[in-house]
Amino acid sequence: MIVRLLLLLGAVLGLQSEAQAKDPRTAFVHLFEWNWDDIAKECAVIGPMGYAAVQVSPPQESVPGNAWWTRYQPIGYEIVGRSGDRKQFAEMVQECRKHNVDIYVDAVINHMAAGPRNYPAVPYVWNDFHDCFEPIDYGDRGKIQFCDLEGLNDLKTESEYVRDRIANYLNDLVSLGVRGFRIDAAKHIPASDIAAIIDRLPKDIYIFQEVIGAFGEPVSEFEYVGNGDVTEFKYGNVLGSHFKGQSQLKYLRDLRNWQGWLDSSDAIVFTDNHDTQRDRPFSVMSFKDDGARYFIANVFMLAYPYGYPKVMSSFAFEDKDQGRPESGVHSGAECFDGQWICEHRWQGIAAMVKFRNVTSGAFSLDNWWDNGANQIAFSRGDLGFVAINGGSFGMSQRLQTGMPEGTYCNVLSGQRSDFSCSGDRVVVDPSGFADIVLSSTNALAIHRDSKLQSSTEN
Ligand code: LM2
């Protein structure tokens, strides 16, 4: 008993926390349409889970209306809107910082709202905008970048005056503690204009740019890598087609080396985002698909060594314009209440965020195995091992896990506390092999920190 207590104390004070503090944070979450007060509270939940950051919805003032997309129509750069005001925003940033969670702001800087070209709050006047009003021809670079996107007034991002107004807005957010930006509609802004704007920001601000690359289009995602990271939109489509059964999972093996894809170190990846879950429900996966399939797609994303993953956290919707639920999580509503989906809190997804952090020191694909179809497994050096059964029958295999000998807790089926595991155990023998048993549409993961202490190996 005393030995157990001492071990427990040691684990609590030393090994455990030290190991966790050292692991970098390698995945983030988009808390789509959440209130600032609610995000502040949520950071106490997701900080310990290991999330690096929250992407928040556009915080600047925008046109009125209930549709979620009104926030992509700025009317000025004051921090005020349906998620809260400036004070609440600032408090959220500070609160999240306490839990080691950064805030990334979705920066809508390509355009202002549709309608009359007059924004006295900035101010912008007629001459601060391009004057191409025709629908965008995606075969023409000039039109992609200088015409109004869906009728949204397109800013002259080549103008020093406009660049200064945008940079002042972003620097204002930085002064409140914001650590990164998603540059909305980046494909519609010349990469050199974005460079000139981020030149006006502190150098250590994280940037990722939303560029929806499309084969044959004149503006490519590769033009933007000099400014920061870039969204790899092909990723969600490929995960969708493979996890929805249009192609076999074994073909995902070399994804990180596929031709025409961004380098891993430049790529933001996601199963779905707030646009694709509405616009491409047949090609991408989302919470609307079979939950078990969406879950194993997320397991793959968080285990596979490619890109900086963004977990989507959604609200339920029937039609694509529908706004968020009336009450926020922590302010009247709750996660998993049928309104707020909170994918980021699904036990297995949160466990895989930890897996990615723990295994970041071995960003390699090792010990790949597949059954020639939809059962796959791989290790991340000797730090973690994952098996995914996307097939329609059970899986039972003796596999090389790459892991040191020991008894591990499958973090997708239960929680490990120092001496026990509420889920399945995986016994790795001295040569690294283990019996892996999985039902259909299920996954298993073990890692360095899911090893049970030897006193309980029975
Ligand atoms: C983005 N990335 O490049 C955002 O991720 C995406 O959510 C934004 O579109 C878009 N770019 C512009 O920032 C959303 C939404 C659109 C919506 C716009 C502007 O997907 O449907 O357009 O925000 O609010 C809406 C109407 C559209 C209308 C437009 C202008 O749906 O029919 O076009 O407003 O009035 C005439």
Ligand code: CA
């Ligand atoms: Ca533009």
